[in-house]
Ligand SMILES: Nc1ncnc2c1ncn2[C@@H]1O[C@H](COP(=O)(O)OP(=O)(O)OP(=O)(O)O)[C@@H](O)[C@H]1O
């Protein structure tokens with residue numbers, strides 16, 4: 001079951017435009033069923049990608065599963081959970097996706113590092129002003145990165161970072177700093193953020209989102225059979241990608257893009 005999770009889905013049927021150009025080199029494979037095909041092989045390495053969606057749509061599970069799959073294939077991964085303790089995060093993801101039962105082993109080998117809420121002092125002792133908070137946050141992240149040496153990072157979520165800053169300018173400046181630092185060091189980063197509404201007809205992306213190389217959005221809507229979930233790759237610099245509004249589901253095997261509507 002776990003093997004299936006860690007293998008990229010190489011089927012290129014029914015997931016949108018990039019059917020013949022899959023390029024598996026230089027890509028960070030998410031290993032999430034259907035997603036790598038939508039990305040023509042995976043997220044281009046070193047890109048800074050926003051994963052956004054309304055509460056409960058699966059942002060954490062999608063990101064965690066991606067880092068888990070990376071760690072399984074020998075790529076050092078770092079998950080920074082600003083809103084949950086490590087223990088609670090693990091309990092939630094393993095309840096939702098029992099196939100992730102060997103997370104503890106990956107953590108022991110150091111391939112998967114998780115820093116939960118309470119482990120980052122910047123969030124406990126807010127700096128005197130926005131600038132010192134930013135400096136403290138960057139230097140703390142720098143030191144975690146130096147000790148864990150990740151190739152991929154997830155920050156769950158940047159919505160919380162926003163609360164640290166008094167003004168929109170300081171917040172956008174902080175995000176830009178982070179994205180630029182990660183980009184320079186070749187680290188692929190998934191930034192999770194909350195979207196205020198899942199209603200596509202009124203969807204407006206926040207201004208700060210334009211600094212990211214890629215945006216993957218998760219939407220929830222009410223259909224005839226109840227809640228319907230769709231994901232969209234809004235943009236991804238450096239690769240051709242599907243522009244489909246792709247239905248997805250969260251099953252005991254994890255996050256899956258549904259290749260065909262049932
Ligand atoms: N045991 C389970 N079986 C099936 N689906 C589950 C299970 N546990 C959780 N889910 C689904 O996963 C969703 C939660 O996923 P996740 O925590 O990744 O969402 P999120 O977008 O990160 O939410 P938040 O905005 O609260 O951080 C739930 O709303 C539910 O639909």
Ligand SMILES: [Mg+2]
Pocket residue numbers: 059060061156
């Ligand atoms: Mg979450």
